[in-house]
Amino acid sequence: MNGSYLRDRYLADAVEVVSAQRLLVMLYDRLWMDLHRAAKAVDDGDFEATNRELKHAQEIVERLQGALDTEVWPAGRNLHDVYTYLLNQLVVANVKKDRRRIEACITIVEPLRDAWHQAVRTAAQGGPTALGSVA
Numbered sequence: 001m002n003g004s005y006l007r008d009r010y011l012a013d014a015v016e017v018v019s020a021q022r023l024l025v026m027l028y029d030r031l032w033m034d035l036h037r038a039a040k041a042v043d044d045g046d047f048e049a050t051n052r053e054l055k056h057a058q059e060i061v062e063r064l065q066g067a068l069d070t071e072v073w074p075a076g077r078n079l080h081d082v083y084t085y086l087l088n089q090l091v092v093a094n095v096k097k098d099r100r101r102i103e104a105c106i107t108i109v110e111p112l113r114d115a116w117h118q119a120v121r122t123a124a125q126g127g128p129t130a131l132g133s134v135a
Contacts, residue, residue, distance in 0.1 A: 021120050024064075028113040031060040035106045042099045054094040054102070061086050082108065 034057040041049035065083035068076040086105055093101035 021123060024067075025113075025116050025120050027060050027064060028109065028116050031057055031064075032106070032109055032113050034060065035102055035109060038093070039099055039102045039106070042097050042102065047097055050097055051094055054090050057105075058087060058090045058094075061090065082112075 034053045038050050038053035038057065041047070041053060061083050065080055065087075068080050068083075070076040070080065086108060089101050089105050092098065093105065
């Protein structure tokens with residue numbers, strides 16, 4: 001077995017044991033990072049990297065949107081609409097290599113990311129949250 005196989009297997013195993021709440025936070029963290037990397041890539045004129053980062057960001061938003069269960073959490077409809085907006089902005093930002101649109105997406109994602117971090121911390125401390133209904 002080579003090192004690449006072992007690393008891939010370790011990552012796959014690690015994801016399988018992560019709680020749904022922690023996975024949600026990890027997705028938001030990676031989305032935030034993708035957006036910052038895309039903004040830097042635009043600044044650097046590296047359009048291949050811009051495309052890669054924004055496409056990955058779109059995949060994450062699609063995954064987050066697909067995980068919403070609005071039957072269980074009716075307020076999730078609003079979040080679904082936010083995700084739809086983000087997806088549209090990410091596509092346009094990618095086509096136009098528009099840093100301002102990327103920054104606008106960051107201003108939406110960052111407070112959501114911070115809120116999920118706080119919710120997971122609160123849940124870990126035994127406080128009330130709605131995490132079980134959306135993750």
